[in-house]
Amino acid sequence: MTERRPYDVVIVGAGIVGTAVALACAQEHLTIAIVEPDVVGGGATAAGMGHIVVMDDSEAQFSLTHYSQQLWQTIAPELPRDVEYMPCGTIWVAVDQQEMQEVRRKHEYYGSRGVTTEILDEPQLREAEAGLRPGLAGGLLVPGDSVIYSPYAARFFLQRAQAGGADLYSGVRAVKLRQHDVVLSDGRRLATTFIVNAAGTWAREFTPGLEVRKRKGHLVITDRYPGHVRHQLVELGYLKSAHSLTAESVAFNVQPRMTGQLLIGSSRQFGAESSEVDRRILCHMLQRAFQYLPGLSRMSAIRAWAGFRAATPDKLPLIGKSPAQDNVYLATGHEGLGITTSLGTARLLVDQLLNRRSQIPVEPYLPTRHMEPAHA
Amino acid sequence: MAAAASAAQAGAHVGVADDNPSFGGQIWRGQETSPSTDLAKLWYQRFQGAKVECLRGCRVFGAEEEKTLVAETFDGWAELRFNKLILATGARERFLPFPGWTLPNVMGAGGLQAVVKSGVKIRDRRVVIAGTGPLLLAVAAHLKRDGAEICVVAEQASWNRLLRFGLGLTGQPSKLRQAIGLKRDLSGVKFVANCWPLAAEGSDRLESVTLLSGSTTWKVPCDYLACGFHLVPNAELAVLLGCILADGFVQIDDLQRTSVHDVYCAGEPTGIGGLELSLVEGQIAGYAAAGNPEKAKSLFARRSTLRKFVARMDRTFALNRELRSLTGDDTLVCRCEDVEFGRLREHWSWRSAKLHTRCGMGPCQGRICGPALEFLLGWRVESIRPPVFPARVGSLAMAPESHAKQC
Amino acid sequence: MPDTVQITINGTAVQVVRGCTVAAAVIQAGRSEFRRSVTGQPRGPLCGMGVCFECRLTINGQAHCRSCQILCRDGMDVSTSD
Numbered sequence: 001m002t003e004r005r006p007y008d009v010v011i012v013g014a015g016i017v018g019t020a021v022a023l024a025c026a027q028e029h030l031t032i033a034i035v036e037p038d039v040v041g042g043g044a045t046a047a048g049m050g051h052i053v054v055m056d057d058s059e060a061q062f063s064l065t066h067y068s069q070q071l072w073q074t075i076a077p078e079l080p081r082d083v084e085y086m087p088c089g090t091i092w093v094a095v096d097q098q099e100m101q102e103v104r105r106k107h108e109y110y111g112s113r114g115v116t117t118e119i120l121d122e123p124q125l126r127e128a129e130a131g132l133r134p135g136l137a138g139g140l141l142v143p144g145d146s147v148i149y150s151p152y153a154a155r156f157f158l159q160r161a162q163a164g165g166a167d168l169y170s171g172v173r174a175v176k177l178r179q180h181d182v183v184l185s186d187g188r189r190l191a192t193t194f195i196v197n198a199a200g201t202w203a204r205e206f207t208p209g210l211e212v213r214k215r216k217g218h219l220v221i222t223d224r225y226p227g228h229v230r231h232q233l234v235e236l237g238y239l240k241s242a243h244s245l246t247a248e249s250v251a252f253n254v255q256p257r258m259t260g261q262l263l264i265g266s267s268r269q270f271g272a273e274s275s276e277v278d279r280r281i282l283c284h285m286l287q288r289a290f291q292y293l294p295g296l297s298r299m300s301a302i303r304a305w306a307g308f309r310a311a312t313p314d315k316l317p318l319i320g321k322s323p324a325q326d327n328v329y330l331a332t333g334h335e336g337l338g339i340t341t342s343l344g345t346a347r348l349l350v351d352q353l354l355n356r357r358s359q360i361p362v363e364p365y366l367p368t369r370h371m372e373p374a375h376a
Numbered sequence: 377m378a379a380a381a382s383a384a385q386a387g388a389h390v391g392v393a394d395d396n397p398s399f400g401g402q403i404w405r406g407q408e409t410s411p412s413t414d415l416a417k418l419w420y421q422r423f424q425g426a427k428v429e430c431l432r433g434c435r436v437f438g439a440e441e442e443k444t445l446v447a448e449t450f451d452g453w454a455e456l457r458f459n460k461l462i463l464a465t466g467a468r469e470r471f472l473p474f475p476g477w478t479l480p481n482v483m484g485a486g487g488l489q490a491v492v493k494s495g496v497k498i499r500d501r502r503v504v505i506a507g508t509g510p511l512l513l514a515v516a517a518h519l520k521r522d523g524a525e526i527c528v529v530a531e532q533a534s535w536n537r538l539l540r541f542g543l544g545l546t547g548q549p550s551k552l553r554q555a556i557g558l559k560r561d562l563s564g565v566k567f568v569a570n571c572w573p574l575a576a577e578g579s580d581r582l583e584s585v586t587l588l589s590g591s592t593t594w595k596v597p598c599d600y601l602a603c604g605f606h607l608v609p610n611a612e613l614a615v616l617l618g619c620i621l622a623d624g625f626v627q628i629d630d631l632q633r634t635s636v637h638d639v640y641c642a643g644e645p646t647g648i649g650g651l652e653l654s655l656v657e658g659q660i661a662g663y664a665a666a667g668n669p670e671k672a673k674s675l676f677a678r679r680s681t682l683r684k685f686v687a688r689m690d691r692t693f694a695l696n697r698e699l700r701s702l703t704g705d706d707t708l709v710c711r712c713e714d715v716e717f718g719r720l721r722e723h724w725s726w727r728s729a730k731l732h733t734r735c736g737m738g739p740c741q742g743r744i745c746g747p748a749l750e751f752l753l754g755w756r757v758e759s760i761r762p763p764v765f766p767a768r769v770g771s772l773a774m775a776p777e778s779h780a781k782q783c
Numbered sequence: 784m785p786d787t788v789q790i791t792i793n794g795t796a797v798q799v800v801r802g803c804t805v806a807a808a809v810i811q812a813g814r815s816e817f818r819r820s821v822t823g824q825p826r827g828p829l830c831g832m833g834v835c836f837e838c839r840l841t842i843n844g845q846a847h848c849r850s851c852q853i854l855c856r857d858g859m860d861v862s863t864s865d
Contacts, residue, residue, distance in 0.1 A: 039728045046731050151731050171724075220772065223739055223847045224821075259821070264769070277762055279440060279774075286773030297770035300847045302739050304772060305761055395833060397804075397854045402832055406802070433852070435833075468834050480815035480827030490831030494851065495800060495807030580825045581815040610834075711829075711837065714822040739836040739847070744829070766836075766847075 006191035007033045007167075009353065010182045011198055012174045012206055015045040016150055016342040017331050018198035019157035024346035026164030028354065033190050034158065034166060035182065037173035041154030043200050044338060047307025049219065049255050049263055050150035051232055052340045053090055054142065056109055057239055060316055060364035065337060066115060067360045068344025069144060075343070076146075083152045084258040090145035090232045091120070091128060093252070093292060094137040099236045103140045110142070117142050131228055131295050147232055147255055150339050177206050177328055194353055195328045201308045203332040207322050212333045215311040216272040218282050219265045223300040226260030235292060241268055242336055243315065250285040252292045264289050264296065266336075268309075275306050311335045319348050319365040329353065330367050377423040378655045379462045379642055382662030384426035386671065392428055393447060393456060395435035395765075399423070401466050402486050403651050406493040419655065431456075437771070438762035439617055443638065446762075446771070452779060453771035460638045460665040463614050463626070464658060467644035469507075469604035470747040473709050473717065474702040476576030481600050485515045488602035492522060499523030502598040504585045506530040506573045507605045508693045510650075515602055517561040527596050529562075530571040530587050532605070533693050538569055541692040548685060572699060576601055605695060608747045609645040615760040624756075631672055632661035640665050648690075653682040700752055709752075710745040712738020717752070726755040739766050790859040805850035805861055806831075806838045817850070817863055 009025050011018050014036035025032045039046070052072050054065045079085045094100045103119055110117045118141040120128060125139045162168060169184060176183040181191045197206045204210045233254045241251035253266040267285045272278065282304060290297050312318060312333035322328040331349050334341055348365065351358040363369065377392070377399060384390045392399070398408040404416050411417040431447075434454065438446040445456040469484040471477065483491065485507055492498045502525045505512050509531075516529050531538070545552045571589035576582055584597045611619075614626045620635040621627060626645045628634055634641050642661040643654035656679045663672040703709065705718030715735040723729035726736065726749065735749075736742035736757065741764070746757035763772055787798045790805070792812050799808040806828050809817065816825040817838055828838035833852040841862040842848040850861070 039725075039731050042727070042731055155732065220769065221737075222769065223766065225846065279438070279762075283773050286769055287775060290770075290773070290775065297768065297773070297775060298845060299769050300739070300766045301763060301769045301772050302741070302766045303737065303761065304763060396852055409802075468830060468832065471829070478820070478824060478826060480817070480825055483828060484830050487829055487831035491804075491807060491810065491828055491851065494831070495803030496810045581827070711820065711826070711835070714820050714824070739839075740834060743834045 004191075006180075006193060007031050008192070009033075009194045009196060010035065010174075010190050010192040011196040012177070012182070013043075013197070013199035013202070014040045014154065014158060014168070014170075015043050015198065015200050016041060016154045016157070016339055017200070017334060017345055018196070019154045019161065020342040020346035021196055021198055021331050021349055022161035022166050023157040023164075024350040025353075026161040026166050028350055029164075030353070032161065032166045033169060033192070034161070035169045035172065035174045035184065035190075037171060037185070039151075040158055040170070041151035043202075044307055044309055045154050046151045047219070047305065048150065048217065048309070048336070048339065049253070049265060050148040050153070050339050051090075051255060052146045052148065053232070053337075054110065054115055054145065055239070055337065056106060057243055057315060061337075062109075062113065063360045064317075064341050064344050064365065066113065068341045071343035071347065072146065072340075073144070079148070079153070080156055082149065083156055084149040085146060086148070086256075086258055087143075087146040088231050088256060089141055089143040090234060091125070092140040092142070093125070093132065093233055093235050094139055095235070096137050100137045102236050103138060106140050115142070115144060129230060129233065131293050132233070133292060133294050136292070141231070145232060147257070148339065149257070153339075174206065177325060179327060193327065195325075196331055196349065197322065197328055198331040200310045200332055200334075200338070203310060203330070207324055207328060207330060209324060210318075210330070210332075211313055212310045212318070213270060214273070214308040215335060216267070216269040216275075216278075216306055216308055217265065217336070218267045218277065218285055218304065218306045219263055220282070220286065220301050220304045222262045222264070222296075223302055224260035225262065225299060228260075228295070229254060229256040229262055229293070232256070233292065238266070241266070247271060248281065250281065250288050252289050254289060254293060254296075261302075262296070262299065270311075275308070277304050277306050309335045309338075316364055317341060317345060318367045319345050320352050320362065320367050323368050377419055378658030379464055379640075379662035379665075380428045381419070381422040381426045382659040382671075383462070383666040384428050386663050386666035386668040388460075388666035390426070390428045391431060391456065391458075393431040393434040393436060395433065397433050399430070399432070402490060405490050415651075415655075435765050435767070436613060437765045437767040446774065448765075448767040448771045453767070453774060454779075458638075460640065461617075462632075462640040462642060462658075462661045462665055463634075463645060464641075464643045464654075464661075465610040465613055465645055467607035467609050467648055468743060470606045470608050470751070471603070471744055472605045472699055472702055472751065473707045473748055474573055474575060475704060475707055476578065476582075477603075478708055478711055479576050479578050479582045480580070481578075481582035482576050483600065483602055485511050485602040485604035487604070488600055489515045489518055492519065498600075500525060501600060502527050503600045503602060504528055504530070504573075504587075504596050504598045506571075506585070506587070506601065506603040508532045508695065509604075509606060510689070511604065511607075513558050513562065516565060517558055519602075520561065520565065526562075526565045527598050528566040528568060528587070530573065530589070531567065531569050532572045532696050532699060533569060534696075535569040537692045541688065544688055551685065572696075572702065573601065573603060574702070605699070605751075606693070607644060607648045609648070611645045612741075612760050612764040614639075614641060614645060616762060616764050630676065631664035631669060632657055633664070647683075647686065649682060649686040653679065653686060656682060695751060703748075703752055709748055710735035710738065712740050712744075720749065721753070726757055727759075729755075741766075788855050788857040790855050790857070790861055792861045793863055799855045801855075803855050805840060805842060805848075805853045805855055805859070808855050809840065809850065809861065809863070814863065
């Protein structure tokens with residue numbers, strides 16, 4: 001019972017990455033299907049902060065985030081209003097002189113790679129963000145960063161892909177990825193040349209042995225307080241938290257939304273399977289946030305929730321041919337950078353499908369990077 | 377109050393937390409210093425005479441492990457530790473959206489009454505009362521006593537059903553007396569059955585209501601519209617604690633115990649049943665939780681009788697399917713995020729609609745739009761997470777600086 | 784204890800009966816519109832019991848207070864704009 005003529009690509013998962021891949025494929029006139037059992041953009045895409053940010057934990061991370069951010073900047077004028085794209089920039093906040101050294105290092109690093117940043121001293125920091133507590137050392141302003149409302153972005157990408165001929169199979173799940181087709185939970189088979197596993201925290205179900213672990217995070221959203229915070233604010237310790245492999249950590253990270261609501265994070269935990277809010281971690285995370293924005297304490301919190309990031313051992317996503325399955329390509333393992341790197345991931349992946357050279361080196365993201373070389 | 381007084385009488389150490397500044401809930405709002413009925417007087421006396429610790433303005437928003445609730449107070453937060461917990465969280469009105477329902481001065485039936493009890497003078501104001509259930513008559517009587525001009529009471533149930541209900545009252549003398557009393561209080565007030573609002577009109581506040589009955593429509597100029605379609609249980613805290621629901625109500629056994637050990641539930645969250653049933657269930661829960669099941673059992677018969685009455689009321693006032701047509705595609709359903717029905721209808725579930733329209737993501741956490749959508753589209757509002765009420769971030773964080781109290 | 788307290792509503796001083804909620808005081812002062820919705824529509828109290836959030840006002844500088852559940856206290860400053 002095979003469904004119609006073969007697709008070029010079937011994409012498993014309609015999160016921000018899957019839909020970005022769908023769009024990129026459609027733009028290359030590939031025939032595509034995307035399979036999504038739940039709501040489009042309903043996984044980590046909906047749970048997380050829609051922060052588009054350059055990061056420098058490693059050269060490879062910088063390269064991908066920078067590349068992808070430029071793609072976001074290009075597409076920004078076409079984004080519908082409800083995607084709430086806000087080029088508000090990020091301020092990395094330093095609490096002491098030691099962190100200011102890190103600010104200067106980052107300033108150098110970004111500057112030499114074409115990303116404009118500005119060092120803020122204490123008075124300038126307070127002027128940029130009046131809500132920050134007195135006594136901080138300063139910060140680094142990255143004006144090119146932005147924020148979006150991610151589920152709508154995923155929906156936009158999908159609608160664009162559908163306008164380009166993509167088929168959405170919704171309310172069904174892929175149960176088997178085979179050599180020449182994908183079997184769906186309702187028995188239908190989608191014949192296809194390539195399969196893209198963009199299933200985020202569920203990716204392991206489709207590619208056994210995949211080294212992608214769930215990394216739980218918490219967020220709280222407040223009622224509307226327009227104008228209270230104007231940039232995404234992140235503590236410099238954030239990278240330490242994201243980088244570390246320890247069981248749990250929190251780091252200050254607050255995002256202003258176009259609605260005037262504030263999104264407060266962040267936390268990271270391995271080994272937590274339940275999506276229930278962990279009060280202890282929530283308290284820890286919020287109390288850390290008060291150390292930067294004391295005014296948060298009096299604001300009304302409407303909701304708190306937890307979600308899962310898809311994390312890999314070397315903190316870089318998997319973009320490329322699966323070592324285990326011949327016709328399967330992976331686009332997953334983005335940890336906290338899925339929104340940012342979705343567009344870049346999509347381009348790199350399509351480059352590989354089409355055997356085309358990419359604009360940035362792809363080796364660091366290839367799923368085969370974990371393998372030993374076949375011979376000396 | 378009934379639960380607290382009974383539990384205290386049975387010797388337990390009792391604390392009562394209510395998010396309002398005074399006790400009495402919706403029905404006895406504002407009566408703490410001057411109860412208006414004999415029944416109210418009796419219970420206030422019992423409650424005030426009992427050894428009960430009162431926590432006013434205390435709103436529970438979450439729970440910890442080990443039998444602890446977390447609540448927000450006026451200027452801080454508190455942990456409430458319990459051995460046994462009785463949930464008496466009451467009910468709220470269901471609002472059915474229709475064009476103009478978001479205008480200022482359109483309120484719930486109980487809503488307008490609450491606001492009047494809280495200090496609004498209704499004398500000489502023109503009020504239209506609409507929706508369904510005996511609540512409408514009770515509200516009409518109360519407002520009329522306070523000097524309001526009741527333009528009309530519009531009940532969606534048909535005359536047929538109302539008549540049958542009325543005849544059935546002859547078997548219940550106390551209810552019959554109540555009904556006769558109401559009729560007397562409401563003499564001269566226009567009452568129309570099979571009738572509901574089509575639209576509320578006005579530029580920046582309510583100016584008139586258009587009513588429909590059968591095939592007749594007419595416009596009623598007015599100052600307030602008090603409009604409510606049944607009560608729905610405030611079961612969010614129960615769900616947060618893990619209590620099993622049946623059909624949206626908290627499931628309980630004979631002794632008002634929920635599916636969670638040491639958690640009891642009484643009153644409207646177990647089934648909409650009105651004042652007297654709530655009082656009886658409260659007493660049963662209070663005695664049972666305080667370790668006196670015999671006293672609890674002595675009230676079983678009374679509870680049975682009252683429940684039978686409630687079942688008949690439910691059948692009488694069941695919502696007419698035609699009410700689903702009140703909500704047009706451009707009628708707002710979610711008031712927090714201004715989402716129209718047309719956008720919501722495109723989705724197949726609450727979850728999908730929530731993620732893609734933000735309906736239910738506002739401060740009311742789906743309490744207003746949820747029951748409407750359940751009636752309109754059959755969607756169940758799912759996934760209750762803490763905080764079950766918006767709370768200050770500092771309270772959520774259990775920040776040491778604002779720790780007000782520990783009980 | 785006096786029977787009334789004094790509060791200010793949008794800068795105007797008002798005497799209200801002790802035991803009156805802030806929402807009732809605002810309505811008594813002649814104001815039906817408490818706030819604007821997210822698309823700018825005028826809104827006022829709906830449920831009267833603290834679940835609809837349409838009665839939100841800024842009280843003593845704190846935004847998003849549910850005025851139907853807050854008693855007027857002497858000297859309270861109430862504002863209908865955020």
